[in-house]
Amino acid sequence: MALLIRGPRSGDGEALASLWRELWDAHERWGGYPGTQDDAAYQAVAQRLEDDIYWRQGASTSGRHLHLVAEDRGEVVGQVEGWMDRYGVLLSTLDTCEVRSLIVRHDARGTGAGQALLGELGRAAFEWSRRRGVVLAAEVLERNPASAFYDRVGYEALTWSLRxxxxxxxxxxxxxxxxxxxxxxxxxxxxxxxxxxxxxxxxxxxxxxxxxxxxxxxxxxxxxxxxxxxxxxxxxxxxxxxxxxxxxxxxxxxxxxxxxxxxxxxxxxxxxxxxxxxxxxxxxxxxxxxxxxxxxxxxxxxxxxxxxxxxxxxxxxxxxxxxxxxxxxxxxxxxxxx
Ligand SMILES: CC(C)(COP(=O)(O)OP(=O)(O)OC[C@H]1O[C@@H](n2cnc3c(N)ncnc32)[C@H](O)[C@@H]1OP(=O)(O)O)[C@@H](O)C(=O)NCCC(=O)NCCS
Structure with missing residues (x-):
């Protein structure tokens, strides 16, 4: 594996849309809100991503949005997004980075890409915040086995939700x-x-x-x-x-x-x-x-x-x-x- 973590580039749109589809289908199996099975909707997602990539010009940070891609031997194999937010008014309260849409392609898992994406996201979020620190927070459905992954890479369960x-x-x-x-x-x-x-x-x-x-x-x-x-x-x-x-x-x-x-x-x-x-x-x-x-x-x-x-x-x-x-x-x- 020759892993590179970088900002999204022109031409990534289709591969990223297919990762989204893999993620949404998995979420539905874990009892999450259902995604569409309409190919045209994912083509539209790919186009929207290309537009976004054009405007951010290769940068992983655009406003409050962080977007990182994992590349292995020229192929996109994973991605993660972060949304920066500030839930407190005091300067001493840390900023929060909501970790979203983390996925590694099914055939590229278990080789460190997920951990590398989260590590780089942490660095980018810390830099964005310019404060004394940042809280990275990821919501994981109870039926998603990724809980064990977060545990392994140093995250701790903080809050719970019931429905x-x-x-x-x-x-x-x-x-x-x-x-x-x-x-x-x-x-x-x-x-x-x-x-x-x-x-x-x-x-x-x-x-x-x-x-x-x-x-x-x-x-x-x-x-x-x-x-x-x-x-x-x-x-x-x-x-x-x-x-x-x-x-x-x-x-x-x-x-x-x-x-x-x-x-x-x-x-x-x-x-x-x-x-x-x-x-x-x-x-x-x-x-x-x-x-x-x-x-x-x-x-x-x-x-x-x-x-x-x-x-x-x-x-x-x-x-x-x-x-x-x-x-x-x-x-x-x-x-x-x-
Ligand atoms: C969760 C996910 C991103 C992990 O990516 P990955 O590239 O396979 O993970 P890594 O190879 O970086 O694993 C890092 C460590 O976590 C462990 N780990 C990874 N997945 C695990 C799992 N399902 N159960 C237990 N441990 C796991 C690895 O063994 C490794 O531990 P090690 O350092 O002792 O070897 C990937 O499984 C995935 O895309 N899942 C489907 C989408 C998803 O659930 N996303 C999260 C939404 S909240």
Whole structure:
């Protein structure tokens, strides 16, 4: 093997589109969202890739997008993409590189190409970030054997996801009901945000800011956000006795584009609960409220994401309402040498 890791070049489009097809077909076998079997759709992907390659002129980095290709003796045998993101506002919070579409052609596996692609992606992401470090995060479906690969190359399971079919059928406690958050909930949401940040720290999830105090500026920024929420994302709160806000989460619905078959993907994230109340009851109300919203936007399933490990109360509560194992995020932190 004479492996070269490089940015995509003119003429790679067709080989990369065929790798995508191999990846999408495999994902479908592992229970993921189905991809198309239409050859024309993959020809369009190849053309789109060629256009992108033309504009990036051989560079592996273009804006927030990193794209690397593995070449062996003149043939494209693998690829990986990275999407750079910043989930915190503090300068001390590390940037995140979402690892996507990693694939090595079936007949080229087991010879180090996957590890080499991830290694080079890590270097490119670190350079992009210009911070003290970067978190590389890859979502792996539970049924994908690649979990063992991530384990082997130094990644650790960070968060878990479960999935429920819509409409959800859960037993509700009549003292609690879910509704969309209003700007007047801003103070309660700031308080719940603090609990969410604490949970993330306990899970050693450094993609987000550490807990901060509830001050007027923080409450004001949440209220302003709730006046004009981002399209596709809805904050859901659970209201308990004496109109008290006692849990929150965010439901997001996006449209999956080709080569997926056209459909909606709904996720429920940013779970936060009043620790004095029964998490099972609050979870049932949240998932019912979020599920109704996702259903109204034509989603067929709801992924409950960024959960703590199996056996923890949060994970147990999602299993109790019928969540089935779906995926986990593996992560690796690269820090500057001090
Ligand atoms: C996952 C994948 C990219 C790995 O690529 P690869 O080139 O075969 O992996 P490497 O040869 O670099 O392997 C690196 C190490 O991981 C180990 N490894 C690779 N695949 C493994 C697997 N399925 N189970 C256990 N260990 C594995 C290798 O044995 C090697 O360990 P070693 O250093 O002790 O020899 C490849 O199997 C693939 O394309 N799978 C299908 C697509 C996919 O699942 N992508 C990930 C989506 S999240």
């Amino acid at each position: 429920v079919d819509l409409p959800v059928s859960v037993r509700l406690d009549s003292r609690f009901r879910a509704r969309q958050a209003h700007p007047r909930d801003a103070f309660d949401l700031a308080r719940l945000d603090g609990l969410l940040a604490e949970r993330r720290r306990t899970m050693r999830d450094t993609r987000y800011d550490p807990p901060r105090s509830v001050d007027a500026a923080h409450v004001e920024s949440i209220a302003a956000y709730l006046e004009q929420p981002s399209p596709g994302a809805t904050d859901i709160v659970v209201i308990g006795e004496r109109s008290r806000v006692c849990a929150s989460a965010t439901v997001s619905v996006s449209f999956l584009e080709a080569p997926f078959l056209p459909q909606r993907r709904a996720t429920l994230s940013r779970f936060a609960f009043d620790p004095e109340l029964d998490i099972d009851v609050l979870m049932a109300a949240l998932v019912k409220g979020a599920g109704d919203r996702a259903l109204a936007l034509a989603a067929g399933t709801l992924e409950l994401v960024d959960l703590s490990a199996p056996g923890t109360p949060l994970h147990r509560a999602t299993s109790t309402i019928g969540g089935r194992e779906w995926s986990r995020v593996f992560a690796r932190v690269i820090r500057a040498a001090s």
